[in-house]
Amino acid sequence: MNLPRTPGALCEEILSIALGDDVCIGEIVSPVVLECGPERPVHEAAALMSERRVSSVIVVEGGEAVGIWTERDALAVDMSDPAAFTRPLREVMSAPLRTVPASFRLHDLTVRFREEHVRHYLVVDDDGRRMGVVSQSDVVLNQGIEHYLKLRKVDSLVKGGLHAMPAAARLPEATARMRESGADAVVVDFGHEAEASASGRYGILTERDITRLVAQRVACGEVGDFASRPLIACTEQDSLYRVRALLAERHIRHVGVIGADGELCDLISFKDILSGMELAYVHELQHALHERDAALHTSRRNLYLAEKVIENSLEGVMVTDADVRIVSVNPAFTRLTGYAPEEVIGRNPSLLNSGRQSPAFYQRMWEELLESGKWQGEVWNRRKSGEVSPQLLHITAIHDEDGALTHYAALFTDISRLKENEARIRDLAYYDPLTGLPNRRLLEDRLQVELAHAARMRSRLAVMFVDLDRFKRINDSLGHGIGDRLLVEIASRLRACLREDDTVARMGGDEFLVILNNLAGPDEAAMTARRLVAALRRPVLIDEHELVVTTSLGISIYPDDSLDADTLIKNADVAMYRAKDEGRNSFQLYEPAMNARSLEHLAMETALHRALPRNELQLHYQPLVRIGGGGLEAVEALLRWNHPDLGLVSPADFIPLAEETGLIVPIGEWVLRCACEHHRNWREAGRPPLRMMVNISARQFRDEGFVAMVGSVLAETGMPPECLTLELTESMLMEGSERAIARLDQLRALGVGLAIDDFGTGYSSLAYLKRFPIDELKIDRLFVRGIDRNPRDAALVSAIVSLGHSLGLRVVAEGVETQAHLMVLHAQGCDLAQGFHFSRPLPWDEFVAVCCSGS
Numbered sequence: 032m033n034l035p036r037t038p039g040a041l042c043e044e045i046l047s048i049a050l051g052d053d054v055c056i057g058e059i060v061s062p063v064v065l066e067c068g069p070e071r072p073v074h075e076a077a078a079l080m081s082e083r084r085v086s087s088v089i090v091v092e093g094g095e096a097v098g099i100w101t102e103r104d105a106l107a108v109d110m111s112d113p114a115a116f117t118r119p120l121r122e123v124m125s126a127p128l129r130t131v132p133a134s135f136r137l138h139d140l141t142v143r144f145r146e147e148h149v150r151h152y153l154v155v156d157d158d159g160r161r162m163g164v165v166s167q168s169d170v171v172l173n174q175g176i177e178h179y180l181k182l183r184k185v186d187s188l189v190k191g192g193l194h195a196m197p198a199a200a201r202l203p204e205a206t207a208r209m210r211e212s213g214a215d216a217v218v219v220d221f222g223h224e225a226e227a228s229a230s231g232r233y234g235i236l237t238e239r240d241i242t243r244l245v246a247q248r249v250a251c252g253e254v255g256d257f258a259s260r261p262l263i264a265c266t267e268q269d270s271l272y273r274v275r276a277l278l279a280e281r282h283i284r285h286v287g288v289i290g291a292d293g294e295l296c297d298l299i300s301f302k303d304i305l306s307g308m309e310l311a312y313v314h315e316l317q318h319a320l321h322e323r324d325a326a327l328h329t330s331r332r333n334l335y336l337a338e339k340v341i342e343n344s345l346e347g348v349m350v351t352d353a354d355v356r357i358v359s360v361n362p363a364f365t366r367l368t369g370y371a372p373e374e375v376i377g378r379n380p381s382l383l384n385s386g387r388q389s390p391a392f393y394q395r396m397w398e399e400l401l402e403s404g405k406w407q408g409e410v411w412n413r414r415k416s417g418e419v420s421p422q423l424l425h426i427t428a429i430h431d432e433d434g435a436l437t438h439y440a441a442l443f444t445d446i447s448r449l450k451e452n453e454a455r456i457r458d459l460a461y462y463d464p465l466t467g468l469p470n471r472r473l474l475e476d477r478l479q480v481e482l483a484h485a486a487r488m489r490s491r492l493a494v495m496f497v498d499l500d501r502f503k504r505i506n507d508s509l510g511h512g513i514g515d516r517l518l519v520e521i522a523s524r525l526r527a528c529l530r531e532d533d534t535v536a537r538m539g540g541d542e543f544l545v546i547l548n549n550l551a552g553p554d555e556a557a558m559t560a561r562r563l564v565a566a567l568r569r570p571v572l573i574d575e576h577e578l579v580v581t582t583s584l585g586i587s588i589y590p591d592d593s594l595d596a597d598t599l600i601k602n603a604d605v606a607m608y609r610a611k612d613e614g615r616n617s618f619q620l621y622e623p624a625m626n627a628r629s630l631e632h633l634a635m636e637t638a639l640h641r642a643l644p645r646n647e648l649q650l651h652y653q654p655l656v657r658i659g660g661g662g663l664e665a666v667e668a669l670l671r672w673n674h675p676d677l678g679l680v681s682p683a684d685f686i687p688l689a690e691e692t693g694l695i696v697p698i699g700e701w702v703l704r705c706a707c708e709h710h711r712n713w714r715e716a717g718r719p720p721l722r723m724m725v726n727i728s729a730r731q732f733r734d735e736g737f738v739a740m741v742g743s744v745l746a747e748t749g750m751p752p753e754c755l756t757l758e759l760t761e762s763m764l765m766e767g768s769e770r771a772i773a774r775l776d777q778l779r780a781l782g783v784g785l786a787i788d789d790f791g792t793g794y795s796s797l798a799y800l801k802r803f804p805i806d807e808l809k810i811d812r813l814f815v816r817g818i819d820r821n822p823r824d825a826a827l828v829s830a831i832v833s834l835g836h837s838l839g840l841r842v843v844a845e846g847v848e849t850q851a852h853l854m855v856l857h858a859q860g861c862d863l864a865q866g867f868h869f870s871r872p873l874p875w876d877e878f879v880a881v882c883c884s885g886s
């Protein structure tokens with residue numbers, strides 16, 4: 032950062048500002064120059080001056096100005112001595128005569144007059160030619176003194192004590208008086224009696240009159256004989272400006288002053304006015320200089336302070352010019368960025384960009400900066416080493432006095448530490464420092480979010496309270512260190528047993544809480560609980576200790592056990608204590624009935640696992656008949672489980688369990704294969720065309736290998752794809768609809784037909800009908816049941832039929848049990864019917880027998 036120039040260097044500049052435009056001496060000098068040789072007699076020089084009305088002659092010898100003789104010097108001529116008039120100028124002149132160049136500045140000359148105490152300077156041009164004489168009065172006159180003259184009155188110059196000379200006084204007395212008093216004129220009193228005359232009582236004798244008398248070699252006489260009359264006067268209250276105008280108008284240089292009493296009290300001259308002004312001018316000059324020095328001192332001190340503050344600031348400071356090129360940086364900048372000043376000066380600050388902010392970010396920054404003149408925000412900057420760190424940046428646009436943009440100043444602080452602390456504080460607030468698991472606070476937040484989600488999706492959620500049995504004993508006997516390590520291991524096992532979007536939190540001590548989302552049912556929670564109990568029971572090896580901890584676990588289910596978070600946690604806690612009462616190392620559901628069901632399901636799950644290998648599954652078939660035209664169009668394959676103890680189990684009872692456990696995938700494949708094989712029998716027997724309809728579950732449809740599986744079953748069984756229709760449900764299509772569309776397209780590509788089962792019970796979003804490539808709608812039997820009695824059902828079915836037809840889809844009515852149902856459906860134009868009215872689902876052989884006997 033550069034300091035301004037020294038006060039000395041600035042001094043003259045400030046003077047010219049304080050005192051107006053600076054002019055050259057050449058511009059103000061009077062061009063009339065009288066020159067005489069040094070031998071010229073005094074009276075001749077005086078004659079020349081009187082004639083030309085000039086107040087001085089320059090004495091020139093050998094082309095050089097060697098001295099000056101002025102009207103003032105004329106007062107020194109001893110008029111009583113005739114020889115005095117003829118004395119050569121050489122003897123009486125003032126010498127040496129100082130010169131100034133014409134290019135010299137007026138204020139420089141002012142200073143010079145003060146320093147050298149002279150009254151005149153000879154002004155010479157660049158070639159040394161004499162241009163004229165400049166006096167102190169010329170300088171003052173050219174300083175723009177009008178405003179002084181207007182403000183000041185004559186009384187400010189009045190000294191009083193006027194000593195008028197009687198008209199009869201001798202001439203030498205007058206010149207002596209003038210010389211001694213320094214006055215350039217005397218007032219001549221002609222006495223009271225002259226008062227009434229036209230010439231008035233007073234007259235005046237001036238230096239210029241004396242010069243004229245010297246020229247005429249007047250040896251003696253009375254002053255009254257030579258005085259000019261009348262004496263022109265003004266009052267004390269007149270402004271000096273008016274007096275100056277009066278002097279100019281009358282071509283005179285003196286004026287008498289009439290006091291308040293009406294008497295003449297003083298004589299003032301043009302010179303008096305000028306010297307008064309000179310004083311004021313010099314005073315002003317000193318004041319300006321003083322102020323300038325003080326301002327300069329303050330500004331230097333401020334600059335010094337600012338420089339020190341910037342230099343020692345912990346904040347990085349970078350200043351750019353208006354074209355955004357760096358002009359200066361401070362040491363903190365170098366510390367923060369790793370760049371030395373010489374590496375960045377002249378460059379654009381974008382060299383610090385980390386690339387983490389988008390161009391749109393910088394565009395917004397510049398828009399704000401240009402609009403409001405400042406910008407503040409967080410940015411990621413790159414150090415010279417390549418390291419990227421967050422910084423708080425404050426940019427200000429700097430303008431000059433005329434409002435033009437000159438610089439940008441950027442202040443920035445590294446906030447990496449701040450960010451780390453923030454993250455640490457956040458972690459402390461929301462995470463358990465020992466296990467790294469969410470703490471109670473975060474769990475409560477998450478539970479609220481998950482509950483809202485479950486309410487929206489109409490799904491189930493479980494809250495599990497997990498408590499280690501007799502943990503306190505381990506802690507007390509082996510110490511807290513071992514206890515802590517055990518908790519860390521338990522936490523990691525819990526986490527490993529759960530899905531990614533489930534939450535496990537440590538509530539404190541040996542208590543953990545788990546949230547399971549999107550549950551298919553309470554059984555899924557029970558299954559997970561069983562897995563957790565088993566995982567935690569496995570021995571933990573810490574140093575030489577093999578520790579076995581058992582767990583008691585309580586489960587509450589949303590929305591079954593409560594709708595609010597606090598009650599769900601409380602109920603899970605209650606269930607956990609029940610598990611402890613029941614002998615620990617187990618889990619309990621809050622609703623006891625659920626426990627019973629869960630046991631039942633457990634047994635069922637085990638049995639279902641064995642159903643396929645033991646050939647306990649079979650398919651029944653139900654026909655789909657054309658309405659109106661009669662005749663068999665298709666057949667739906669319906670799964671049955673022939674349980675060794677329970678007999679035939681309804682698919683409604685075991686398919687959800689098969690879905691929960693994932694068993695539906697192999698079971699579904701078996702169903703498809705079996706249905707296609709039966710269809711092959713049908714074809715091979717040369718029977719009329721028949722479509723085979725097979726139910727597909729959501730879990731199957733989501734399975735990555737599903738489409739490939741359908742393709743290979745078709746190929747292996749030789750099933751014509753157009754003879755196979757897969758039945759899907761609305762909700763299956765709604766989950767991840769983009770993926771569902773892709774899958775449906777792949778199935779279409781195989782050539783199989785697609786039907787929506789149970790239409791009207793799911794989301795019934797009409798939009799998907801348009802987007803998904805389906806052929807057929809199956810109206811749920813709930814609507815068909817009341818179709819002949821309930822006009823609302825009839826209206827609904829009729830609406831679905833028209834909707835389906837308008838989209839070019841076939842419409843099937845399920846659950847047709849009576850002739851009355853059939854008649855209404857016929858009237859409504861429904862295409863196909865399925866139901867007990869035609870046939871119950873039958874084993875394949877029976878189905879074939881019934882169909883063939885009817886056909």
Ligand SMILES: Nc1nc2c(ncn2[C@@H]2O[C@@H]3COP(=O)(O)O[C@H]4[C@@H](O)[C@H](n5cnc6c(=O)[nH]c(N)nc65)O[C@@H]4COP(=O)(O)O[C@H]3[C@H]2O)c(=O)[nH]1
Pocket residue numbers: 653668669670681682683686699702726727728758788789812845846847848865866867868872
């Ligand atoms: N009240 C009444 N009911 C009738 C009538 N006509 C047929 N039904 C019953 O309606 C159900 C029709 O099947 P769904 O809607 O696909 O509903 C099926 C289907 O969603 C599912 N399902 C059956 N087999 C399979 C399968 O192989 N795979 C999959 N994923 N699901 C299957 O189980 C559900 C129940 O099957 P089922 O118990 O066989 O019950 C069958 C059938 O017996 C009638 O006139 N009145």
